[in-house]
Amino acid sequence: MHPLKSALATLVAAAAFAAPVAAATCGNSAGGFEGWKKAFAAEAQAAGVGQRGLQALANAQYASGTISADRNQKSFKYSLDKFMQVRGADTIVAQGRKRKARDAGFYQSLESRYGVPAGVLLAIHGMETGFGGFMGDSRVVSAITTLAYDCRRSDFFVPHAVGALVLVDRGAITADTRGAKHGELGHTQFLPGNALQYGVDGSGDGRVDFYNQSDALASTANFLRQKGWQPGGGYQEGQANFNVIRQWNAAGVYQKAIAIMASRIDG
Template sequence: MPKKMIVLLKAGAFLAFGSSAALAASCGNTGSGFAAWKQEFAREAAAAGVGDRGLQALSSAQYADRTIAADRNQKSFNYSLEKFMQVRGADTIVAQGRKRLARDPDFYRSLEAAYGVPAGVLIAIHGMETAFGSFMGDSNVVSAITTLAYDCRRSDFFTPHALAALMMVDRGSMAAGAIGARHGELGHTQFLPGNALRYGVDGDGNGVVDLTREADALASTANYLRAKGWQPGRGYQKGEPNYSAIQEWNAAGVYQQAIAIMAQRIDG
């Protein structure tokens, strides 16, 4: 693990804009108003510091029907823990995770030394999110995240992430055509753009933060958990001090419990 961890472009300005300002762009529940919304949002993005490349990416964004369908059909919140772990292949993640840890123990030790997060937690998240990088999504990130910012259901939550995505394109840290998950997450552990901008670090020391590279994604995941209050050496099962950091990663209770259980099995 390189000693130099380069933190990605600071996101304080855009987060302040997204959280404190009353955004004027009108939300909608169908794609019919998306084009008009993009024009309104472009003015707000420019005011937040987004330049020509980011604005062009916004102009080219398409209303993402598959994103809306996925957002309205989330089943995980309704599963029992046993069903969730079965559906998500927990036993396979644990078995493969143990092999990954045995294959590169120094890498995971270096992450724990730097951030305090043990290997099992990072490996469980990696396995759960993308099956260890085997599937990182099939949707254009900018289209997906701007669609969610436009959609009335959770516009306030996704608007700062949409601004972050445009900033990343504008500054060259993400391509306008970058592919991620249906909700605009990207990389091995599926960071939303705002989190990528704020918590992304260069884990392999090549001077670039690229969450499609495994080392960068895992270092960034550890950095995120530390920022959310992870306490080195403390427990992470439900009711223990670090469980609250796992809760910050995903809102579904069954997901949180599954990560903690699988991590413990991987750590042995």
């Protein structure tokens, strides 16, 4: 098993046997972030984070742009038609078909291994970063630790913050690695904890790099398979695999858009 895949389980075990550490107190403004980082460092260390990760935490800055984005998520408010228009569905489908034809062997190998068809992976890739055209300009560690500190969804983001620090420890990312506003990284925008748990080497170079397209797409297929994807099963709304797509993104219009575009790419 690759060390990135086993690291999250190791962290859970380490935390279970570590001496109790008082939880860092969340906040709703930049004022308490530095104090929170010092308290969170003890939690992270107890969970197995090493010196490089702790140094990245110490250098993290409060990401006001991340908080603004978190408070203004328009995707949840759009109709499906509006969302498809805004996200450029026709362009994603056209580009997805070209990419599938150009790299047919690669996508066939992923479907053979994980059971996830090319259309689904290409729809996600196109939706998340325009096929790698823009993977974000926010510092991943600063963004994810800011969200772990923020009281709105602290419990959800704390494991991802720990995951990001472990990724720094292992050299998979650095304190300066850039990603999306919510700390997602790479071609398909994995949250750090998911990157740690589901990352696989798709390029065969012996490491997992989410800024490498082959690794990112293989990891995306692995994520979906591990979440319950049924090879050969349908993935439109009401079909078994649609419930797996729902675990990729919480917005209903996003889930439906993936399924619709995937079907058009594969059709």
